[in-house]
Every structure is written in structure tokens, then in C-alpha cells.
Amino acid sequence: MAGQVLVHRDSAVLRVTLSHPGKFNAMSRAMWRELKSVFDAEAHREDLRCVVIAGEAGHFCSGGDISEYPTFRFDEAALRQFHEGEVWGGLQAVLDCPVPVLAHIEGNCMGAGVEIASCCDLRVAGQGARFGAPIARLGFPMAPREAQLVAREAGAAVARSMLLEAAVFDADQMLTHGFLNTVVPDTDVAPDVNRRAANIAQLAPQAARMNKSTLRLLASSGISEALLSSAYAFADSAEHREGISAFLAKRPPVF
Template sequence: MPGQVGLTIDGALARVSLCHPGKFNAMSRAMWLELRAIFLALQAREDLRCVIVAGDAGHFCAGGDISEYPAFRFEEAALRDFHETDVWGGLGAMLACDLPVVAQIEGNCLGAGLEIASCCDIRVAGEGARFGAPIARLGFPMAPREAQLVAREAGAATAREVLLEAAVLGAQEMKARGFLHAVLPDAGVAADALVRAQRIVALAPRAARLNKQTLRALSTGVSIESVVDRAYHYADHAEHREGVEAFVARRRPAF
């Protein structure tokens, strides 16, 4: 069965599923294109408030589909197109999405999986999850944009360790290094991710989108002045008024 990226919607919550049976959900070229299309569509949905990204059958994503690599990796222009168009197209769409994204990480989270997890805002993992990018064993480096992403989210020291030593790290170690927000028994990961997503869904959706826009801008190194210049346009928005007025009236806000 070929791999696919699935999307299901339940009210204001979207679930994106990575599925590639028999390959621990390794990303094929087609799956990267599907990931991009799905996140572009999610970005355009005003009715959604949160996204959970998870893998099927007890694994997040074990990397790229290596069986496809001989068809394009040995020619520079084709290799560049794969990373800059296919892979970064998917990752870039995730990063540009204003909806909060929760990663539900189980089992293998390697290579492409580590990159996809790095695009998520909240990351929870099972005790048995494994993290790394052991591509040095395959004879190639991580593409520059992808390496920058992983180094930013997992830390430069961790990026060096997984890339130069092909180290594979456990969930508790990744939490200690600040990459994960929580580590749970494997059987409890899905429930925890759902609780966190539902908590986000209950909060002010416009505020969440604005927070993501601010954090994204700051992560790119733009001047704080440029962020401040457009930071207060929400002043007269109904959601802002509702939140403050509900607090003063001692009632639950209706967002």
C-alpha cells in the first residue's frame, strides 16, 4: 500500500495522520506534496482552532522512503528540487500555518519525522519514542533548511550529535534537552495530545493565531520594531472585548 497523509475534522479540531504501512510511516515524495496541500488548506479554514499530527500503527515517522531515492538523489538538480520543493514545501506549509499544532509522537521519530515534529508547537511523546537523523549511515547530509529547523527546535548541540554521530536519543533525553513538553507511558500519548488540543480549542482562536504569527516572526530574526508596529491591531476585535468583559463579569467567555 502506498503512503498517504490523511486529514479528519472533528468540530474545530483537525487530525493529520502520517500513514505508510510496513515502512513506519516513512515519507514518500507524494506524501510531502499531500502534507503541503493539507496544511495550506488548514491555514485557509477559519472554523478550525487546533491540529494534531500523528503517525499510524504506533510510530510517528521513521524518515524518508529510501526505496525512492535512487530515482533522483544522484543528480544535483533533481536532488535540490526534492529538498527545496517537495520536502520544504511540506515543512514550510506547516511552519506557516497559524493554527496551533500538537505532535503526538510514538515509536520512531527519525529524519523526516524529526523535521515534521520540529514544525509543531506542542510535542508530547511516549516513553518508547526514538529521535534522531542517522542519515550519515546513508552517506548524505541533512539539507540546509531542514538542518536549520532541527537546530533551532532541538538545539545546536543535539543537531550536531544526531547528524555527526548518527545518535538516536530517547524521549526522556529529548525532554531534558527541551524538545518535548511531556513524556508519557506509550499507551497514554494519544489521550494527552487530545486533552492538550481540546484545551487549545476552548481558548481564544484569534489570540492563538496572533501568538503564532508573532513567534514565527521573531524566530526569523526580524526586528522587534517591525513586530511591534503591527502587534496591536486586535484592540477593537470582538474576541478581545469578549475575553476582558467575561473576566470582569465573572463568566465563561464565549469564543
């Protein structure tokens, strides 16, 4: 079985589950393509307010499916297509999601798992989670775009340790380094993620989308005139009026 990416729509929350039984949800080539297809098809729905990415059976993702590697990794053109087309295609689709994306992390979060988690806006992990990219033991480097992504989100020092020393970090260490938003007991990960997703789904969706767009631009190029020229176009929007009116009336807003 090549593994699969499962999708469950729960009202305004989309739940995406990495599933590769027996391989701790290692990403196969088919799964990378499915990840892109899922986000291309679902992430831009007007009624969507939040996405949760999780792994099946107590693990997030253990990396890539190494059993497939001999079929393509030793050919330069095929290897480039794998990383620049399939892997980056899936990661970019997650990065392009206009609504908040939460990572529900348990157990192994290695290699491809760290990369997928790096595409998420918020990351909740169980105390038993482990993080790394020990590909130096497999004789190859991390692809440039993927390394840039991990270094940006996990920090340069963490990325260097993962890639140059094959270091593995526990959840508390990754919290200290700023990669995680919170660490909870393993049994509390699902309830915590569900609570956060439900909370996000109740907040103003327009504001969430605009905040994501602003943060994305700030991370890539800083404040530009183009950003400033459109930053306040929401002034007369229904959501803006509702949020202020509800606060003044001391009632819950209805978005």
C-alpha cells in the same frame, strides 16, 4: 503503496495522520506533496483552531522512504528539487500554519519525522519514542534548510550528535534538551494530545494566531517596528472584550 497523508476534521481540530503501512510511516515523495496540499487547503480555514499531526499504528515517522532514493538521489538537479521543492514545500506549509500545531509522537521519530515534529508548536511523546537522523550511515548530509530547522528546535548540540554521530535519543533526553513539552506513558499519548487540542480549541483563536505570528517573527528577525505598529490592533476586537468581560463576570468566555 506509496503511503498517504490522511485527514480528519473534528470540529475546530484538524487531524493529520502520516500513513505508510509496513514502513513505520516513512515519507514518500507523494506524501511530502500531500502534506503540502493538506496544509495549503485546510490550515487557513477561519473556523480552524488547532492541528494535530500523528503517525499511524504506534509510530510517528521513521524518516524518508529509502526504496525511492535510487530513482532520483544521484542526480544533482533532481536531488535539489526533492529537498527544496517537495520536502521543504511540505515543511514550510506546516510552519506557515496560522493556528497551533501539536505533534503526537510515538515510536520511531527519525529523520523526516524529526523535521516534521520540528515544525510543530507543541510536542507530546510517549516514553517509548526514539529520535534521530542517522543519515550519515546512508552516505548523505541533511539538507541546509532542514538542518537549520532541526538545530533551531532541538538545539545545536542535539543536531550535531544526530548528524555527526548518528546518535539516537530517547524521549526523556529530548525532554531534557527542550525539544518536547511533555513525556507520558505510551498509552497516555492520545488522551493527553486530545486534551490539549480540546483546550486550545476553547481558547481565543485570534490571540492564538497573533501569538504564533509574533513568535515566528521573533525567531526569524526579532522585534521590528512593523511588528510593534500592529501589535495592539486587537484592542477593540470582540474576542478581547469577551475575554476581559467574562473574567470580570466570573463566567467562562465564549469565543
